[in-house]
Amino acid sequence: MKSMSMKKRLGSTCYHTVVFAFACVMIYPVIWMVMGSFKTTNEIFQSAQKLLPESFRPDNYVNGWKGFAGFSFAIFFKNSLFISTVATAGAVISSVIVAYGFARCEFRFKNFWFGCMLLSMMLPFQIIMIPQYIMFNKMGWVGTYLPLIIPQFCSQGFFVFLNVQFIRGIPKDLDEAARIDGANTYSIFVRIILPLIKSSLVTSAIFSFMWRWDDFLAALLYLNKPSRYPVSLALKLFSDPTVGSDWGAMFAMATLSLVPIFIIFLTMQKYLVEGIASTGIKG
């Protein structure tokens, strides 16, 4: 008995050592970036091997937060939070609805539409950005957040596909049983399917928030006033290849811009664990 528990403990120690050691390798560059936010631009470029800064000066944060032409990062963060939250809610909800249609309903031209969806994932944005700009300009949407947000409410291919895969993994017996109890297509979606694909919903939400948060190209094209810029676009403004970039300030603000995503991930990741396995649906 004793040797059994010893063995178990040894196994557990081994597990933690391996996972922890590897975690250190993984996280090193991230720490380097955070440390970089306390270094001057020269220090970043001259001492690549030194991890710790000469001193923990907050200068970069003060200087970076100040922002540009009177628009501080407080404004940029507020804008980013607004765009990312609304867009994420739109993308997650619309995508799961569409996914259910593809995964559980039989209708004509289903494969055609699914193909269209995949196609939309394969087109590089750089190519469609000019026609898209022309279109949004005609609609009078340029200069507003609408081009950044409304398309998200029309479902995103990646999340649709993800949810489709997860819904297809749910046994159809459950649907049949619910139908016998008088449920229809819609109530099955809400009552049976949605609770069971929580982990894929959470995954979608994390990804969507992160991608909206990082997206700068759409913001660059469609927003004109600096007072509407999101963080991702503002970060770019620190760099100017011709007369030198302020990497210190950029690192500082880039580090800060990780915080919201980090918080989202921390709070969401525990819902990831609550799949079927732990809620324990038994056959």
Add this chain to the structure above:
Amino acid sequence: MKKRMISVLLAMVLVLCTLCGCSSNEGNADTSADQTAAGTTTLAGGENRSTSDNAGESVTLRLCWWGSQTRNDLTQKAIELYMEKNPNVVIETEFTDWSGYWDKLATQAAGGGLPDIIQMDYSYLNQYASSNQLADLNGFIESGVIDTENISSSIIESGSVDGKCYALSLGSTAPMVLYDKATADAAGVEIPMQPTLEEYVDICQKIYEKTGVPSYFESGITMIQYIARARGSEIYEELENGVLDSTLEHFQWVEKLAQAEFCISPELLSEKNPQVVESMPIIDLSTWNVFSFSNAYVSINDACGGERELGVFMYPTLPDEKKQPEYLKPTMFFSVTETSKYKEEAAKFIDWFVNDKECNAILGGERGIPANTAVAESVKGQVDAIGAVAYDFVAEVNKVATTVDPPNPAGYSEVEAVLTTLVEDIRYGNITAQEAAKQFVPQAQTILKEAAQ
């Protein structure tokens, strides 16, 4: 569960409605401006629609530029001063980083949403001017809206394409080699203001022997242009006609200098990209020198830590030069767009931006040395010892400089890309100068011909 879903959905719809509502209210001003601009593009047939008199009428101008934090802050401050002095004018500013700027501008041009005033670069000027995106400023110069009394005619010319002025320079810069003075002193070399290439090789050799610090030789489009100038020719003209001479001479120097032991290895050079200020090889003394422009002097000095003394000299010239190749070139311009409804107001603003001493006292010559000589003089008093090096250098260049080449033709950036790859090939020793020249010139000729169509 169902109720909760419904309430969540309802909340979403609410948010969406308020969002549409508020943004369409707020966005009204600029979107309507965009739409009218889009409308006029399709109508534009070359007729001059410049508004006659806007005095008293309230005018909104959109102005955009690229640049750093300092530039954004200073420009915004100057613009606020202008709006204070001209209460009928509202200037909406837009700024982005360099690479995003051109993507955005191209997209806006295609969609008909260009701002009224745009910051322009020498390399993009031709392209925007010849596709009728920019307004001809000659009329405003003649009528005195833009005062050019203290601006030399060569500067007006540098913003002109086919005799029409499309852009007004905001500052001048000149090709400049920066070097680490301590290293040169340790090697005991005396560097003339402009060495010949042979002298330059000797200097590199000596410094490497005495101190072990390698050297860097610029091989890109700037240098090939420089060598062509020294030969009394013009590089794009040669390329358009398929002439090999300057290219071959340039490549031979590249080959000679790349294979010399005193030269930085191509691998290391690729890592310490000399095109980007922060990674320049001079910073950690991977080389004792670097080729750049005078307006980057202060930032390179900062990147080196600010404690080392950096000397300067002009790019090396040919031993048998036919013409002084050193030149002054505009760092950037302001242009008025053809779609602007308020061209005259825009021109007035540019005039103020270029000629007003109070305005330039705020700007502090951040865009390069002001085009207006009187303004330049007054701004020079403001700068510190480091900044003064660049001013003195440009003054020195001004004594000998010959006129800058005309703005780059369409297709130049593809030519530049081909050149970069071939020079890399020479550096890595994959190809000889002769072979490279024979490949480069016909390729460049085809590209330029196609782009000109």
Add this chain to the structure above:
Amino acid sequence: MRAKKKSWKQQLNQGKVAGYIFILPFIIGFVCFISFPMIMSLAFSFTKYDILTAPKFAGLDNYITMFTQDKLFWKTFGVTMYYVFFSVPLRLIMALLVALLLVKSSRLSGFYRTVYYLPSIIGSSVAVAILWKRMFASDGVINALLGLVGIDSATAWLGRTDTAIWTLILLAVWQFGSSMLIFLAGLKQIPAYLYEAATVDGAGAITKFFKVTLPMLTPTIFFNLINQLINGFMAFTQSFIITEGKPQNSTLFYVVYMYQNSFKYNKLGYGCAMAWFMVLVVGGLTALIFLSQKKWVYYESER
């Protein structure tokens, strides 16, 4: 009579009607926001279009130049294929292995998941570009680490044509977080009773992995594979901001070259032609994988 004419409610409940109701958001989005730009870009691919002046019809010129004259086109295509061929499998294997390690619940698992996901959070920001350049610099950490193990190296990893592309592949592998998260979600969805049944049958850990975990995970693997394949071909930022295609175009990705053509060289028509060729290639590969899924992907709902 009644059987023939279904009530409005019954009709709504039928798959062929309900299906369209559910995918309505997608159809609206596709028709409004995607189809027009898509058709426009396809049309552009048959023109010479420098963005600043109106496009001129050029027939198949762009495609002909692309296939017969542009050496760089094939070179960048090759570079991208190489990158996809190595980065996609490596990244997926890495993601799966780590997901298997982390699916085990322990007090620290939340912490571990976060740490392993962090590199993906910093994503493709400019900070990563600098970071990666500095790590692989001749005086960077990688060489310092090699020095610790006794290998004296001053290699400029980003300066050599044979190693530069591998630093980008490594970056892709390092940022395996998104695939890992999807694998984790997939693993968590495997019903516990299957494992219990396997235990009753006396299966060991390895048997369980091959008989339960792997088959049940195939829909997730399938998804990740397709998605990573598409992403791999569309890779842009790494090459664009870290290496800028250097040295000697050995890291010039297809999409970067397409972008350069479209915006730097002002040949948007040519860029569009390149884009559509890529869509064809990626679409073909995706279709192949889709056709193959009957052979290896197992769906619980289609038993």
